[in-house]
Every structure is written in C-alpha cells, then in structure tokens.
Amino acid sequence: MDGLNLLPVFAVGLAGSVHCVGMCGGIAGALSGVPAAAAPRRTIPIAQATPTPAAGTASGGAMRAWTAMLPRQLPHLAIHNAGRIGSYMLAGALAGGLADGAGTLALASHWQGVAYLLANTMLVALGLYLMDAWHGLARVEAAGNLLWRRLLPAMRYLLPADSPAKSFALGALWGWVPCGMVYSVLLAALLSGSAAGGAATMLAFGAGTLPMLLALGVAGARLRQAMQRPAVRAGCGVLVLCFGVLGLVRHASGLSHGWLDALCLAVPP
Template identity: 75%
Template sequence: MSALNLLPVFAVGLAGSVHCVGMCGGIVGALSGALKPSVPRRTIRIVPDTSTFPAIDLDGAARVLTYNAGRIASYMLAGALAGALVNGAGTLAFAARWQAIAYLLANAMLMALGLYLMNAWHGLARVEAAGNVLWRRLLPAMRYLLPADTLPKAFALGALWGWVPCGMVYSVLLTALLAGSATGGATVMLAFGLGTVPMLLALGLAGAWLRQAMQRPAVRAACGVLVLGFGVLGLVRHAAGLPHGWLDALCLVAPA
C-alpha cells in the first residue's frame, strides 16, 4: 500500500483509540505507577515552578511507550500472517472474487466499528467474544509480567495484550488481508497501531482525567462518525466505480 492509503488507516487508529481507553486504560495507568514508592522517579517539568502542570514521570512514559511497542509488534505479526495468507492464495482461480468479498467485508466492518464507537450497535462485541478462545490460553502468562516494573516486562505485556479480542483490530486486519503480502499486511497494522499511540501515551501521562473525557458520549460519537464515514465511502466507491486519486486518502483499501 502507498503512504496515501496508510493515512486513513492511521486515522482509524487515532479515532478508534477512544475504544482503547476503555480496554487498555487500566493497564496503561498501572504501567505509569508500576515502580515501588521507595524507588526514586525521574521526572521533567514542562512549565517550571508551577503546580498547574505536574511533572512528567519519565520512567512511566518509557514503560508506556515500550508497552505500546510490544502491542504494535503483535499487530504487525497478525497483519503479516493475514497478508501472507492472501498472497499464498493469490494464484487460486477464485482470488479475484475472494478479494471483492473481502473488500466489501472490510468496509462493512468499518461501518460496524463506527456504530460500535457511537454506542449505536454492539454487534462487534460478539466478534470480540469469538476471540476469547485464544485469549484464555494467553491469559495465564500475564501473571508472570505483573507488575510491569521493567522495560522488558512492559514490552512482553504489550505483546501479549496485542492479542486481546478487539473488534477494532479485527476490522483493520481485513484491510491487512487485502494488502497482498506479508510486508504490506504488517505495514497496514503498523500504521493502525501508531494511530492508537498518542491517546494511550497521553492516557499514561494524564491518567483518570483523560480516561473520563474520552468516554464522553459526544467524543465517542464524533470518532464513530469518522470511522463510519470511511466505511460508507469505501462501499460507495465500490458500487459507483469511482476513480482513484484524492479518494485514496479517504479509503482504506482500493477496490478489487
């Protein structure tokens, strides 16, 4: 995929990260405070000599970033597997029909994600429930990683958390599926994962205040409308046979 096609993938990660606040907010907050009270913390103040802007905990920020690196690494692995799967099936006679079906399904999943973020329809919750079979097998490993008071443990925890059943991740994985190669699929998931980082990093630094703000219905609705729009535009583009060009910056995948 071109850099232009990756922009909406990044945007979906950024808008959809309001969902990450609910799923990952607690663990990100725990990472920020994982050090024992007796361990000195390295901090930095953005605005000197004022209590209005509290000092940033550098150690906590490093753990949050490392956790996200592990999480994105798992996303990229899943994307590479998805892209390689379709690449391997590309020689089959029904490949073109399969790609067309996958394209429609990818955009339908985006619409479902938008409605999910808006609290208008919770069908994706059933998709997430289907992934619990894998997650139940991975969950026991988490006890060895908590508290995540070192960078290696934070990375491993993020890598494990990347396999948490998540409808938002599944919807973008369908786009990775259409990338046509392991490298393309991994790149799609990298763009998506990077889109979720700003929110989770800010959450680790701002804590409960940001978590409450991002769960406001108006914020979730605005993000949901954006993601819903990507899906609707993709389906309209497919149905109307709209040409490439500026639409590449607004559609997650090119029509098959």
C-alpha cells in the same frame, strides 16, 4: 500499499482510539507505573486531611509530583506500546502473507471482493459502536476471548515488569486483547496482499492509537472520563463510519483510483 493508503488507516486508529479508552484504559493505567523496585510508595502524594491546604496549593503539589513522574513513566509506556504495536504488525504480516499465498488461487478476485466489502462493513459497525448506536461488534470481540484466555496465564510470569524485556513482552500480550477495531483493520491488512503490506498497515493503525494510549497511561481516569463523553464518541464514530460508507459506495459504483485512494482503507480488487 503506499503511504497514501496508510493515511486513512492512521486516521481510523486515531479516531477509533476513543474505543481504547474503555477497552484498554485500565490496562494502560496499570502499566504506566515504574517497576516495583524503583517505584515510590505513592505515585502522586495525597493531601492530608489536616491541616487542609489551599486548593491551589494542593493542586499545584499534585501537578509537580505528576510532572516529576513523567521521565520515569514514559519510557515504560513506550516499551509496552512498542510490544503492543509489534503484535499488531505480526498479525498484519500473517494476514497479508495469507492473502499473498491465496492470490494464486483461481477465485482470488472473488474472495478479495468479499474481503473488501467485509472490511468496510466492519468499519461501519465500528463507527456505530463508537456512537453507541449499535453494539453488535461486541460479539465479534467476545469471539477473541478464546485466544486471550490461552495467553492470559503467561502474564503472571511477566509481573512485576521490572525489566525492558518483561515490559515489551507484557505489551506484546496486550496486543492480543480481543478488539473489534483491530479486527476491522486486520481485514485491510489482509487486502494489502503481502506480509510487508500487512505489517505496514497495522503499524500505521498502531501509530494512530499511540497518542491516546500514551496519554491514558499518564493522565489516567481524568482523560478516560473526558474521552467517554457522548459527543466525543459520536464525533469519532461518525468519522470512522464515513470511511466505511465511502469504501462501500466506491465499490458499488465502480469508482477506482484518483483522490478516493487517499480516503479508503484498502484499494478494491
């Protein structure tokens, strides 16, 4: 897998990150604070009921306090997200390594074709999910709860996240939250055919989700409300849907290589 094939993976992560708003927005907000030992009593001062300041003054004060918090918030958010993306890369390496081992089997081309169809079908399902047109992908996410329930108790040993090691470990656990979008891209990582290719695929995907999740950690509820607007979700859903449909059309028509490589999540077998 080369850099050209990673561009659509990054784009899916970027567009699909509106799903992260509902799925992980609360987690990003909860992890955005500085460690308990260093945290102030209030992250952003709340204006007192009396005397009532002018609206502009109150807004300006909140904005100054929020800006002052950024240098302390961003390092912790970066560490949490590094752990999250590290988990994605580990999962991708496992998926790609599995495919590499299976590549020696006589039926390798058959299962690769099935995996390619499934990967693009999952993208279509993700696009419809983002558009609120079909919610079948939620059932796939529910299946991941079996693993998540086993990992969840470990979080109590990592709170408060008062060290970089704890922050990274907490982020690494976050990376295993059941998510249909992650599962969709993991199928593309499987098709990369190697552990390195699978890890690179998931790194590109994680990088695509990073801007939204960093912004969610900083801006919180206000950004969540904006990103949950139907028009925003529909636009992002259409983009992801197009990637999936293009991959399916390419496979059905037998088209190969050329400029379509830059628009397909995985190269068909």
